[in-house]
Amino acid sequence: MFEKYVIVPGTLRNTVAEGRSTGYEIGVRMPYYRGLALSMVEDVALTVDGVRALAEATTVTVHGNSYRLTELGAVTDDRWELGEVAVVRVAHPGGLAPGEHDVEVVQRLRISYMPVPGGGRARAVVELSD
Amino acid sequence: MFEKYVIVPGTLRNTVAEGRSTGYEIGVRMPYYRGLALSMVEDVALTVDGVRALAEATTVTVHGNSYRLTELGAVTDDRWELGEVAVVRVAHPGGLAPGEHDVEVVQRLRISYMPVPGGGRARAVVELSD
Amino acid sequence: MGPSPRGTSGHSITRGVSLYSFQEEFFLRTMALRDAVAAAAGMGATDIEIIPEQSIAGFPHVSDAWVAEWHGLMAEFGTRPLAYDFFLDTLLHPHRRLTHEEQVASVRRDIDLAVRLRTPLLRAIISTPAAVLRDAAPYAEAAGVKLLLEVHAPFHYQHPWVLQHLTVMDELDSPALGFMPDLGCFVERFPRVVSDRALREGARPDLVALVVGTYDAHGDTHGLMDTVTYSGGGPVDVALARQATHFTWRDPRSLLEQMHRTHHIQAKFYEMTEDGTEYSIPYDRIVDVLVEGGYRGCLSSEYEGNRHIQDAYPVDSVEQVSRQHAMFERLLQGHEDGRG
Amino acid sequence: MGPSPRGTSGHSITRGVSLYSFQEEFFLRTMALRDAVAAAAGMGATDIEIIPEQSIAGFPHVSDAWVAEWHGLMAEFGTRPLAYDFFLDTLLHPHRRLTHEEQVASVRRDIDLAVRLRTPLLRAIISTPAAVLRDAAPYAEAAGVKLLLEVHAPFHYQHPWVLQHLTVMDELDSPALGFMPDLGCFVERFPRVVSDRALREGARPDLVALVVGTYDAHGDTHGLMDTVTYSGGGPVDVALARQATHFTWRDPRSLLEQMHRTHHIQAKFYEMTEDGTEYSIPYDRIVDVLVEGGYRGCLSSEYEGNRHIQDAYPVDSVEQVSRQHAMFERLLQGHEDGRG
Numbered sequence: 054m055f056e057k058y059v060i061v062p063g064t065l066r067n068t069v070a071e072g073r074s075t076g077y078e079i080g081v082r083m084p085y086y087r088g089l090a091l092s093m094v095e096d097v098a099l100t101v102d103g104v105r106a107l108a109e110a111t112t113v114t115v116h117g118n119s120y121r122l123t124e125l126g127a128v129t130d131d132r133w134e135l136g137e138v139a140v141v142r143v144a145h146p147g148g149l150a151p152g153e154h155d156v157e158v159v160q161r162l163r164i165s166y167m168p169v170p171g172g173g174r175a176r177a178v179v180e181l182s183d
Numbered sequence: 184m185f186e187k188y189v190i191v192p193g194t195l196r197n198t199v200a201e202g203r204s205t206g207y208e209i210g211v212r213m214p215y216y217r218g219l220a221l222s223m224v225e226d227v228a229l230t231v232d233g234v235r236a237l238a239e240a241t242t243v244t245v246h247g248n249s250y251r252l253t254e255l256g257a258v259t260d261d262r263w264e265l266g267e268v269a270v271v272r273v274a275h276p277g278g279l280a281p282g283e284h285d286v287e288v289v290q291r292l293r294i295s296y297m298p299v300p301g302g303g304r305a306r307a308v309v310e311l312s313d
Numbered sequence: 314m315g316p317s318p319r320g321t322s323g324h325s326i327t328r329g330v331s332l333y334s335f336q337e338e339f340f341l342r343t344m345a346l347r348d349a350v351a352a353a354a355g356m357g358a359t360d361i362e363i364i365p366e367q368s369i370a371g372f373p374h375v376s377d378a379w380v381a382e383w384h385g386l387m388a389e390f391g392t393r394p395l396a397y398d399f400f401l402d403t404l405l406h407p408h409r410r411l412t413h414e415e416q417v418a419s420v421r422r423d424i425d426l427a428v429r430l431r432t433p434l435l436r437a438i439i440s441t442p443a444a445v446l447r448d449a450a451p452y453a454e455a456a457g458v459k460l461l462l463e464v465h466a467p468f469h470y471q472h473p474w475v476l477q478h479l480t481v482m483d484e485l486d487s488p489a490l491g492f493m494p495d496l497g498c499f500v501e502r503f504p505r506v507v508s509d510r511a512l513r514e515g516a517r518p519d520l521v522a523l524v525v526g527t528y529d530a531h532g533d534t535h536g537l538m539d540t541v542t543y544s545g546g547g548p549v550d551v552a553l554a555r556q557a558t559h560f561t562w563r564d565p566r567s568l569l570e571q572m573h574r575t576h577h578i579q580a581k582f583y584e585m586t587e588d589g590t591e592y593s594i595p596y597d598r599i600v601d602v603l604v605e606g607g608y609r610g611c612l613s614s615e616y617e618g619n620r621h622i623q624d625a626y627p628v629d630s631v632e633q634v635s636r637q638h639a640m641f642e643r644l645l646q647g648h649e650d651g652r653g
Numbered sequence: 654m655g656p657s658p659r660g661t662s663g664h665s666i667t668r669g670v671s672l673y674s675f676q677e678e679f680f681l682r683t684m685a686l687r688d689a690v691a692a693a694a695g696m697g698a699t700d701i702e703i704i705p706e707q708s709i710a711g712f713p714h715v716s717d718a719w720v721a722e723w724h725g726l727m728a729e730f731g732t733r734p735l736a737y738d739f740f741l742d743t744l745l746h747p748h749r750r751l752t753h754e755e756q757v758a759s760v761r762r763d764i765d766l767a768v769r770l771r772t773p774l775l776r777a778i779i780s781t782p783a784a785v786l787r788d789a790a791p792y793a794e795a796a797g798v799k800l801l802l803e804v805h806a807p808f809h810y811q812h813p814w815v816l817q818h819l820t821v822m823d824e825l826d827s828p829a830l831g832f833m834p835d836l837g838c839f840v841e842r843f844p845r846v847v848s849d850r851a852l853r854e855g856a857r858p859d860l861v862a863l864v865v866g867t868y869d870a871h872g873d874t875h876g877l878m879d880t881v882t883y884s885g886g887g888p889v890d891v892a893l894a895r896q897a898t899h900f901t902w903r904d905p906r907s908l909l910e911q912m913h914r915t916h917h918i919q920a921k922f923y924e925m926t927e928d929g930t931e932y933s934i935p936y937d938r939i940v941d942v943l944v945e946g947g948y949r950g951c952l953s954s955e956y957e958g959n960r961h962i963q964d965a966y967p968v969d970s971v972e973q974v975s976r977q978h979a980m981f982e983r984l985l986q987g988h989e990d991g992r993g
C-alpha cells in the first residue's frame with residue numbers, strides 16, 4: 054500500500070553544520086491510510102547504497118517536531134499524519150557523495166488490529182539535491 | 184521441534200592457537216527430523232552475551248569437514264546428519280571469559296516443501312568448558 | 314436521525330460516501346475535504362462517513378473552527394454527517410496493551426467527537442472487544458449515537474469473535490449497539506485488480522490462473538500457498554495465494570440474519586468496470602437481499618481499489634465512486650415501484 | 654509383493670512401523686536401527702517403512718555393507734521392508750530450483766536405492782509435481798515399485814494440487830502410481846499434547862479454550878488468529894491459533910474415493926492414551942472404513958507426538974507405538990470373523 058509514494062524524490066540532501074556535512078536527510082511518507090501516533094512507529098530503517106543507518110543515529114521530524122527514532126515509543130501525543138512527508142535524518146559525518154543513491158526504507162508499524170506488523174519496504178534511486 | 188537439543192551443554196570452548204584464544208566453538212544440532220545437504224542450511228547465527236557473530240567469522244564442521252558459513256550454499260555433496268552435533272566456530276580474538284554465557288542459535292533451513300523457511304531459535308546459558 | 318423512507322417507494326435505502334474512498338487523493342493532497350464532500354454531493358449522495366484519523370490533522374485534538382467548517386460544508390452541499398469510523402489502538406504503547414478502562418475511555422473520546430461532528434453512527438473496528446462496547450454502550454446511549462461493529466471479512470455472524478458480541482447485545486438489549494457489515498465479505502470473484510498487479514510484478518501466469526480459478530470456483534484455499542510453492546512459485550505468486558485466503562465469499566442472504574441490528578453498510582468495492590458493475594462483488598443480488606430484509610440505512614461507498622493499481626495507473630477515486638453510485642441508483646430504481 | 658490376505662479373515666490389512674516414529678531416539682542416539690526393528694517386531698509388526706535421509710548416515714551414498722545389515726535385520730526379526738519415504742529437494746541450490754529433469758533424476762536415484770533395500774513402495778512427498786511422477790513412472794514400473802503420493806493435511810482428493818496428480822494417473826494408467834494417505838488428515842479433536850505445550854509456554858487458558866473449542870466444534874478457523882490478537886493474546890496464543898488452521902478434519906469415508914489407488918497408509922498419531930485410543934484421530938471409524946473399502950495394505954505407524962512433549966517430558970516412542978499396535982490389533986480383530 055502506497056509503497057510508490059514512500060520515498061519522496063528531490064528530498065535527499067546532506068545536512069550541514071559549520072560548513073561540514075554532518076549527515077543526510079530524506080522525505081518519507083508512511084505507507085498507511087490514516088495518521089498514527091508516533092509511539093506505534095516501531096522502525097523507519099534507512100539503507101543508502103547498501104549501508105544501513107543505525108537507529109541511534111536516526112531522527113524523525115513531523116511538522117517541525119523532531120524525535121530520536123529510538124525514543125518514538127514514548128511519543129503518544131504527536132502523530133505522523135496521513136500522507137505527511139516526515140524528514141528522516143541520519144548522522145553520518147561527511148554526508149553522501151553527489152549524484153544518485155540507492156535508497157531503501159523499511160517501516161514497521163504496530164497496528165493494533167493486525168496480527169502481524171504493518172509497514173513495508175520501498176526502494177528508489179534518488180539524486181542528491183543541494 | 185528439537186529446540187531443546189540444539190545447544191549441546193558442555194561443548195562451549197575457546198579455540199586456541201599458539202597459546203592465544205582465537206575465538207570460541209560450540210556443539211549445535213539441527214532442529215529437523217532428517218539430515219540435510221549443507222547447501223540448504225541458510226544460516227546458523229550464534230549470539231553470545233548479546234553479541235552476534237558475523238557470518239564471515241563463522242565456520243561449521245560436520246564429521247570432521249569444515250566449511251565457512253558463507254560458503255555452505257555450494258556444498259551439495261556433504262550433509263548435516265540427523266542429530267549430528269556440528270561444531271560451530273567463531274573467530275573472536277581473545278575468546279570468551281570463563282564462566283557462564285548466554286548463547287542463542289538461530290538456524291534457517293531451506294526446506295523444499297515448506298512455503299516459509301524452516302529452522303528455529305534456541306537459547307541457553309552454557310558454562311565455558313576447558 | 315435514521316434515513317427517511319421515500320414515501321411510496323419500495324425501499325428505505327440512502328446513498329452515502331465514506332471519505333475512505335478518497336484515501337489516494339487525501340494522501341497525495343490532490344483533494345481536500347471540501348473537494349471530497351463536493352464530489353459526493355455531485356453524485357447525489359446524501360450521507361457522509363468520515364475517518365477522523367485520516368481526515369483531521371491533529372486528531373484527537375479537533376478545533377471548533379474545524380468542526381464549524383465541517384458543518385458548513387454539510388450545509389453548503391446539502392449532505393449530512395452519518396458515520397464516524399473509530400480505531401482502537403490497544404497497542405498504543407510498545408510494551409503493554411491498553412487496559413480495559415483505557416479502551417473504554419478511547420471509545421468515549423470518539424463518542425464525544427462524534428457528537429461534535431453530529432455523526433449518529435460510529436464504526437467500531439472489528440478488533441473492539443465485546444466487553445469494551447458493553448461498557449461504552451451507556452455513554453453512547455446517553456449521547457444518542459450507535460456503536461456498530463464492522464463485520465469485515467473473514468468474520469460473520471457465526472464466528473466465535475462475533476458471537477461474543479452477540480452475547481453482549483442479547484444481554485444488554487441496548488439501542489446503542491448493532492452491526493455495520495462490510496460488503497467485502499461477499500467477494501464472489503477474485504478481484505482482477507489484485508491478480509493483474511501480481512502479473513505486473515512478475516507472477517507466473519499459470520499460477521495466477523490457478524489461484525484465481527480456485528478462488529472463483531469457491532474451492533479449497535487451504536494449502537493453496539503450498540501448491541504454489543510446490544509448483545515452483547516465487548514470493549509474488551505465494552503472496553497472491555495468501556491474498557486468496559483473505560478474501561471471502563458467502564451467500565448475501567446471510568445479511569438477513571442480523572438485519573434488525575444492521576444500521577449501516579460499508580459498500581466496499583475494488584473495481585467498478587466501464588459497464589457499471591463491480592467486478593467481484595454481486596451488488597445486484599446484495600441490493601435485492603437488503604430490500605427483501607427491509608434494510609433502513611445507507612449504502613456507504615468504500616473504494617479500496619487504489620492500492621492495487623497505483624503502481625501503474627493513475628487513480629481516479631471520484632470516477633470509481635461515481636460509477637458505484639450510478640449502479641446504486643440503477644439497482645434501487647428497480648425497487649422503487651413499491652413492490653419491496 | 655503386496656500384503657497377503659489372511660485366508661478366512663475379513664480384512665487384508667497388515668501392521669507396520671515407520672521408523673519416523675523413533676525420530677526422538679534416533680536424534681539422541683538412544684536407539685539404533687537394530688533396536689528399532691527389534692521393537693517393531695516385538696509388537697507384532699511385519700512391515701518396516703524407512704526414511705533413508707533419517708536413518709542412513711551418508712545418504713545418498715549407501716554402502717553394500719549397510720544394505721546387507723538391513724536385510725540381515727529383516728531376516729533376523731522376521732520383518733519385511735515395505736516403504737521408502739523420499740524427499741525432493743527442489744531447493745537444493747540457493748539461487749535456482751531443480752529443473753524438471755533433475756527432479757526426475759532425484760526420484761530415479763531413490764528408486765534405485767529402494768530396489769536395493771527391497772521396498773516395493775515409495776512415499777512421494779506431497780510437494781512432488783505430477784509431471785515428475787509421470788516421467789518417473791516408467792522407471793518405477795520397470796523396477797517393480799510404486800510411487801505413492803502422500804496425501805497429507807491439508808490436501809485431499811478434490812484439491813487442485815491432487816487433481817493434477819489424478820489427471821496424470823488417469824492418463825497414464827500405470828500400476829506404478831497411486832496414493833498413500835496420511836491419517837493426519839482426520840484430526841477430529843485438537844491434539845491436547847499441542848495445547849498443553851502452549852499452556853506450559855504461557856498461553857492464556859481462556860484463549861487455549863477458545864482455540865481448542867473452535868477446532869473441536871469444527872468451526873471456522875478463518876480469523877482465529879485475529880480473534881486471539883483482538884483478545885490480547887501474545888505470540889504463543891497466536892501460534893496456537895495458527896496451528897489450528899494446520900490441522901484438518903474430514904470424514905474418513907473420503908478414504909473410499911481413491912481406495913483402488915491406495916496401496917499404503919501412514920497411520921499418523923500424536924498421543925496414544927493409557928486407555929488405548931488415539932486422543933484426536935478416530936481410528937475405530939477409520940479402520941471400519943478401510944475394511945469396508947477392501948483396503949489391502951499396511952497401517953504404518955507414524956508417531957509425531959515427541960515434538961510436542963519433549964520440552965517437559967521423557968519421550969517413549971516405543972511405548973506409544975506399542976499402544977497403537979495394540980489398538981490396531983483390537984480394531985482389526987473385530988473384522989476377523991469374515992464379515993468384511
Ligand SMILES: [Mn+2]
Nearest residue numbers: 495579581615
Ligand atoms: Mn470497511
Ligand SMILES: [Mn+2]
Nearest residue numbers: 835919921955
Ligand atoms: Mn506422513
